[in-house]
Structures are given as structure tokens and as C-alpha cells.
């Protein structure tokens with residue numbers, strides 16, 4: 127290498143080193159997300175500019191999760207706390223009220239909420255169901271609303287990086303558009319008259335609505351996993367499964383399968399376990415929202431064929 131060439135090479139190396147964002151990736155913008163699903167979408171938009179803590183552990187049931195001491199610390203330090211909303215995180219209400227200092231953003235804000243279709247049970251009032259179905263992630267088009275809410279909140283908090291948040295949002299919105307098209311293609315493998323679902327609780331409402339399925343029944347006739355069905359509820363469900371020749375019952379991985387196993391035994395249908403409320407561990411095939419939906423849709427399509 128000639129001396130002059132070497133000098134140019136050195137200058138290039140030095141300028142490359144100066145461009146490396148070694149310090150800027152160490153951010154102090156502390157952000158909290160409640161569920162693993164909300165956390166994944168927030169991280170897609172926030173990237174390296176945010177320091178994200180996800181409260182609910184992988185595999186936790188968001189309907190019944192009890193906050194821990196470290197969650198209180200994370201909540202009190204967060205500049206923004208992203209919740210799914212629609213009372214999915216009602217277990218966090220009191221610690222949010224007493225400890226949150228940052229803004230609280232419900233990512234589902236602006237979604238056209240589906241009403242709960244089930245019956246009222248002992249101890250429940252109309253107002254318990256008035257909020258509607260919180261499982262908005264079951265339709266990627268609604269997660270696009272999440273993306274816009276997250277981008278707006280992060281850009282207001284950190285305007286210096288707003289162009290990055292906008293670019294990340296655009297990239298991810300395109301991936302969600304592709305996901306929606308992929309789901310439609312997969313679902314089209316099942317004739318509309320065979321698109322009959324039984325689930326453990328009312329968690330696939332938005333999926334059912336978007337992709338033209340029918341909800342035949344629920345093992346637990348509730349928006350939450352916390353309720354328990356009566357003997358009459360279960361025998362009515364078993365009758366419906368037999369009459370409509372339902373091929374499978376889909377149960378969330380965070381749910382106790384005992385009741386569903388009884389229904390499967392009585393009706394001769396199949397039990398298929400899917401992740402519905404939480405992503406899987408890092409590195410697993412359900413570690414991101416998009417992979418989670420692909421796995422869920424594949425299970426539904428295979429189960430009903």
C-alpha cells in the first residue's frame with residue numbers, strides 16, 4: 127500500500143469510527159409495556175432509542191397477573207407506560223394510580239371495539255362487559271392502530287428521533303399489511319361453512335370478525351380467563367360441538383386445560399393448544415407478534431382441515 131493510499135485509508139477508518147453510534151444506543155428513555163405483545167410492537171417502533179421493560183413475563187395470563195415489587199419500580203421510572211387497554215390490565219390499576227409519573231398510553235385507543243357476545247354470570251354486571259373485547263391483537267389491522275399510537279407517543283416524548291420512529295412505523299406497517307394478506311390466503315384454505323371455532327374464553331373475537339369465522343361456543347363464557355362455567359353451560363357447549371361437527375377446540379397456553387379436556391373427552395373433538403395472550407420465549411417460533419400470529423393461524427387452519 128502506498129503511503130498516500132494508507133493515509134486515505136486511515137482517514138476513512140477514523141471517520142467510520144466517529145459515525146458508529148456506540149453512545150447513542152445507550153439511551154435513558156425508560157419505557158414500560160404491559161404485555162409481551164405490546165412490548166414487541168413498542169420495540170419495533172422505538173428500536174435502540176428506548177430502554178424497554180415489559181412487565182408481564184412470557185407465558186403470563188394478563189387477565190390474572192399480579193404485579194410484583196420490581197414492576198412498581200419500573201412503572202415509577204417510566205416516561206411512557208404502554209398498555210393494551212380495554213381493561214386487560216385491570217390488575218395494574220392500583221399500582222399505576224399510586225406510582226406512575228409518566229404518561230399512560232392505551233395502544234388500542236381508537237379501535238372499533240367489539241362487544242362481548244357471551245352471557246352475564248353470577249357476580250358480573252353489564253358494566254363488567256361494557257368495555258368490550260380487549261384482545262385487539264387478533265387482527266393485524268388493529269395492531270396498525272397500535273403502531274400509530276405508539277409512534278405518536280414516542281415522537282412527542284422524544285422529538286429529536288421522530289423521523290426514526292416514523293420510519294420504523296412505516297416499515298412495520300408494511301409487514302403487518304403482508305401478515306394480513308398471508309392470513310387471508312391461509313384462511314381461504316377452509317370453506318366458510320367450516321370456519322367454526324370453540325375457544326377457552328372469548329379471545330378470538332377480532333380474528334373471527336376479520337376472517338369470517340363463526341364462534342360456536344366458549345368453554346369459559348367470558349372475556350376473561352378468571353370466570354368458571356356452570357354444568358348447564360358446559361352441556362350446552364357439548365351439544366353445540368356435536369351438532370355443528372366442530373373439529374377442534376383451541377385453548378390458550380396460559381389457561382388451565384382441565385375443563386376443556388373434559389369437553390374434548392365428552393365430544394370426541396380435538397384439543398389444540400395455542401399461544402393467545404403471550405409471546406413465547408426469545409428465540410422460539412412465537413417470540414414476535416408476527417410469528418405468534420402465523421403460528422396461531424397455522425394451528426387453526428390445520429386444526430379445522
Ligand SMILES: [Zn+2]
Nearest residue numbers: 329349350403
Ligand atoms: Zn384473554
